[in-house]
Amino acid sequence: MFDRIVKLNKWFTVVLLILISWSVLSFTQSKNESAEIVSYIVHPDKQEIALYWKDDSGKILKSIQALKLYTSSQNKELLFAMNAGMYQTDNSPLGLYIENGKTITPLNTKSGDGNFYMKPNGIFYLTNTNKAVVCTTTDFKANSSIKYATQSGPMLVINGKIHPEFKEGSSRVNIRNGVGILPDNSILFAISKKEINFYDFANFFKNKGCKNALYLDGFVSRAYIPEKNWIQTDGNFGVMIGVTKQMKK
Numbered sequence: 001m002f003d004r005i006v007k008l009n010k011w012f013t014v015v016l017l018i019l020i021s022w023s024v025l026s027f028t029q030s031k032n033e034s035a036e037i038v039s040y041i042v043h044p045d046k047q048e049i050a051l052y053w054k055d056d057s058g059k060i061l062k063s064i065q066a067l068k069l070y071t072s073s074q075n076k077e078l079l080f081a082m083n084a085g086m087y088q089t090d091n092s093p094l095g096l097y098i099e100n101g102k103t104i105t106p107l108n109t110k111s112g113d114g115n116f117y118m119k120p121n122g123i124f125y126l127t128n129t130n131k132a133v134v135c136t137t138t139d140f141k142a143n144s145s146i147k148y149a150t151q152s153g154p155m156l157v158i159n160g161k162i163h164p165e166f167k168e169g170s171s172r173v174n175i176r177n178g179v180g181i182l183p184d185n186s187i188l189f190a191i192s193k194k195e196i197n198f199y200d201f202a203n204f205f206k207n208k209g210c211k212n213a214l215y216l217d218g219f220v221s222r223a224y225i226p227e228k229n230w231i232q233t234d235g236n237f238g239v240m241i242g243v244t245k246q247m248k249k
Contacts, residue, residue: 037204038223038230039190040080041182042243044130048076049187051084051099051126051148053239060091064224065233067240076244081224082177082189083217084124085150086116087238095137095151096123097239101144108151109137115215118165121153122214124179132187134180134212150239156180156202157213166199173197177221179241180205180213188213189241191223191230 042049054060055070064081071078086094094116095108111117120136126148127133136155154163156178173195180188188208192201198215205213222232 036194036196037190037192037201038225038228039188039204040082040223040225040228040243042080042132042187042189044126044132044187047079047243048245049126049241049243051097051150051239052242053093053097053099053104060238061240062091062237063233063235064222064240065235067242068224068233071242071244072247075247077247078224078242078244079226080189080241080243082191082241083221083235083237084239084241085152086217091236091238093150093238095121095153096140096149097151098125098146098149101128101147103142107137107140107142115218116153118154118163120155120158120163121151122155122212123149123151124214124216125149132181132185134210134214150241152214152216154198154215155212156198156215157206157210160206160211162199162202162206166197166202168199170197170199174218175221176201176218177216177223178205178213179216180208180210183209183211189223191221 052061052067061067061070067081068078088094093105096106097104120138122134122136123140124134125146127145128147136158156163157180175192176196177191182188188210190204222235224231224233
């Protein structure tokens with residue numbers, strides 16, 4: 001009888017330890033990272049962030065690997081990269097693209113089919129004073145202080161609310177990446193690890209505190225986040241986002 005009680009106590013102890021381990025793992029994942037999404041936070045006042053499309057010879061970079069080589073040729077280490085706004089079949093930006101203060105392609109206010117034209121769509125831009133903004137296309141005001149800008153769509157979160165066209169539990173799933181602005185004005189980039197619907201993806205940004213967030217693209221999306229062991233260097237993109245730091249000589 002005594003041996004039986006001891007065995008039962010051991011069994012209960014093992015079960016308790018397993019339950020505690022699961023609870024700790026669940027808490028860690030919810031606190032640090034979603035099980036379905038990998039993200040990267042950029043502090044534009046402290047980090048070097050830029051938009052890239054072509055190299056110095058005018059050749060479209062297209063892939064993250066090409067971006068890595070290009071930034072390395074400038075004596076810069078690539079810390080993060082992700083495809084940015086949607087693009088056309090020739091890899092040119094589908095909407096607004098501003099690089100180093102110069103408007104390369106104009107604002108696109110047309111209507112059409114596809115995610116880009118799901119209104120409201122929006123703009124992600126950076127100013128000369130390193131302020132990052134996500135806003136709807138209708139709210140965007142062009143001015144000389146904008147250093148970089150890319151247009152995409154649809155908006156994921158608008159003034160703290162999920163896009164009204166998104167349906168909870170929708171079966172329309174895909175790989176997705178996007179960008180939002182956190183309450184401390186830092187930038188939150190995210191890409192889903194597996195297929196996800198618009199509502200759940202938008203809800204990730206909303207739960208992080210983003211008042212505004214923008215969808216960047218779908219199944220073609222790739223991200224390079226070596227600090228989180230998320231390394232995708234292929235792709236066939238238009239504009240890309242990159243965070244770099246100067247290499248030591």
